[in-house]
Amino acid sequence: MTAILALGAILILILLAGFGSQVAGLQVVFGVAVPYAAIALFLGGLVFKVMSWARTPVPFRIPTTCGQQKTLDWIPSARFDNPHTTLGVIGRMALEVLFFRSLFRNTKVDIRPGGRIIHTPAKWLWAAALAFHYSFLVIFIRHLRFFTEPVPGFVKAIQSVDSFFEIGVPSIFLTSFLLLGALGFLLLRRLVSPQLRYISLANDYFPLFLLIAIGTTGVLMRHFQKTDIETIKAVAMGILSFSPVTAGGGALFTIHFFLVCVLFAVFPYSKLMHMAGVFMSPTRNMANTNRAKRHINPWNHPVAFRTYEEYEDDFRDKMKAAGIPVEKE
Amino acid sequence: MASRDTGRIVVGLVIFLVLASFPVWFSATQGRSDYRPELEYPAGETKCVESKEYMRTWHMDLLNQWRDSVVRKGVRTYTSDAHHTDYDMSLQNTCMKCHTNKANFCDRCHDYVGVSPKCWECHVEPRGAE
Ligand code: HEM
Numbered sequence: 395m396t397a398i399l400a401l402g403a404i405l406i407l408i409l410l411a412g413f414g415s416q417v418a419g420l421q422v423v424f425g426v427a428v429p430y431a432a433i434a435l436f437l438g439g440l441v442f443k444v445m446s447w448a449r450t451p452v453p454f455r456i457p458t459t460c461g462q463q464k465t466l467d468w469i470p471s472a473r474f475d476n477p478h479t480t481l482g483v484i485g486r487m488a489l490e491v492l493f494f495r496s497l498f499r500n501t502k503v504d505i506r507p508g509g510r511i512i513h514t515p516a517k518w519l520w521a522a523a524l525a526f527h528y529s530f531l532v533i534f535i536r537h538l539r540f541f542t543e544p545v546p547g548f549v550k551a552i553q554s555v556d557s558f559f560e561i562g563v564p565s566i567f568l569t570s571f572l573l574l575g576a577l578g579f580l581l582l583r584r585l586v587s588p589q590l591r592y593i594s595l596a597n598d599y600f601p602l603f604l605l606i607a608i609g610t611t612g613v614l615m616r617h618f619q620k621t622d623i624e625t626i627k628a629v630a631m632g633i634l635s636f637s638p639v640t641a642g643g644g645a646l647f648t649i650h651f652f653l654v655c656v657l658f659a660v661f662p663y664s665k666l667m668h669m670a671g672v673f674m675s676p677t678r679n680m681a682n683t684n685r686a687k688r689h690i691n692p693w694n695h696p697v698a699f700r701t702y703e704e705y706e707d708d709f710r711d712k713m714k715a716a717g718i719p720v721e722k723e
Numbered sequence: 724m725a726s727r728d729t730g731r732i733v734v735g736l737v738i739f740l741v742l743a744s745f746p747v748w749f750s751a752t753q754g755r756s757d758y759r760p761e762l763e764y765p766a767g768e769t770k771c772v773e774s775k776e777y778m779r780t781w782h783m784d785l786l787n788q789w790r791d792s793v794v795r796k797g798v799r800t801y802t803s804d805a806h807h808t809d810y811d812m813s814l815q816n817t818c819m820k821c822h823t824n825k826a827n828f829c830d831r832c833h834d835y836v837g838v839s840p841k842c843w844e845c846h847v848e849p850r851g852a853e
Contacts, residue, residue: 441736543753620784624836
């Protein structure tokens, strides 16, 4: 049901852009108003969200770790799993961000005949997530050819690696299809498994359908229903140089572009914010120095202590009189 | 209440914003954000193989069809849909006979959109640019 809801929302957005592109007066909306609104919502929302997280106090170190903590010198400690230095934390974070290390630890629980419970490694989610994210990154960088003039060398280099096999004219980009394949798997994963279907929300399906629609319209534009790229680049450059031109570009391009705008507009307000959030996960970004250093809660109230020595000084005579042993005679 | 990491987080945000605005400041510093390629059209010709709009979007596909037709089927004559003229299906002998200045036509547009067709590794460029 939630999946159908999300799919319905995407279809409405597609129809909106598809028909909207045919109405001449709406070109200003889809070519100027929507992209600027999306950029504002994206950047504004992202900064606001991150700053609100930054203001959230994190008083204690949370050492959710998977390895030996730093202790006596002759006991080897897990430097990345349980880091006690900033460098170690940077290493752990880099492994997390670049290779999705905690996802790699994903396991699956099975009940074998006879009631025996076993845990088996489950790497498909990790593999598909990695394939999707890297394809997205490559596509994102390749798309810079529409937004930069002159096109920087690294964009061309990535493009020629990605079209290495030179299949077809224009040649196919491997990442376009890797992206769609990985997204297909990530969607099926949620739809097929009853447990996952049960916990999946519309917020989980929406980005998947959205990205699948963006990728599909992109592939259609490149290989099946061509668009005038030179004009599209002029449109894109116009937006980023704050002198927008409304030149259209066809229904398919309007859909592709509108869905991308929606993606960026909803980004900070959806689960996609894990892009920034991963850097702020307390279980990943804090060195485990709980025992090595004394950590004082920054907002502790100043408490007037009274030590036992002071107490004894005050009451020594009375204590002695009552026969209570004292430390100082 | 500011936590002790607020400073570092702000630094991270600033780095992100600088990276995210790369296309804006890159194009602005190159001073070419309003550049559009100026194409040099063949002198004395008025019509392309197909309509101008069609050529802008579909010329790579047309070339691909031509190649398949010549190399696989041996059919070398193409009749334009737009004005029913017959053309020899050839990259060098048809397209480049009119568009003699590759550098100021094909390349200008291709540089702008960041494509570099590999055709000229085998096919011969016209010498019009020299
Ligand atoms: C989240 C951002 C985006 C994603 C994931 C995405 C995805 C894709 C994919 C998978 C393709 C297929 C071909 C290829 O890989 O290059 C494509 C093509 C295309 N995209 Fe995007 N896109 C995005 C943003 C944009 C934006 C902002 C524009 C506006 C300029 C745009 C314009 C195009 C065009 C014109 C094509 C056809 C390219 C060609 O024919 O060579 N895309 N897109």
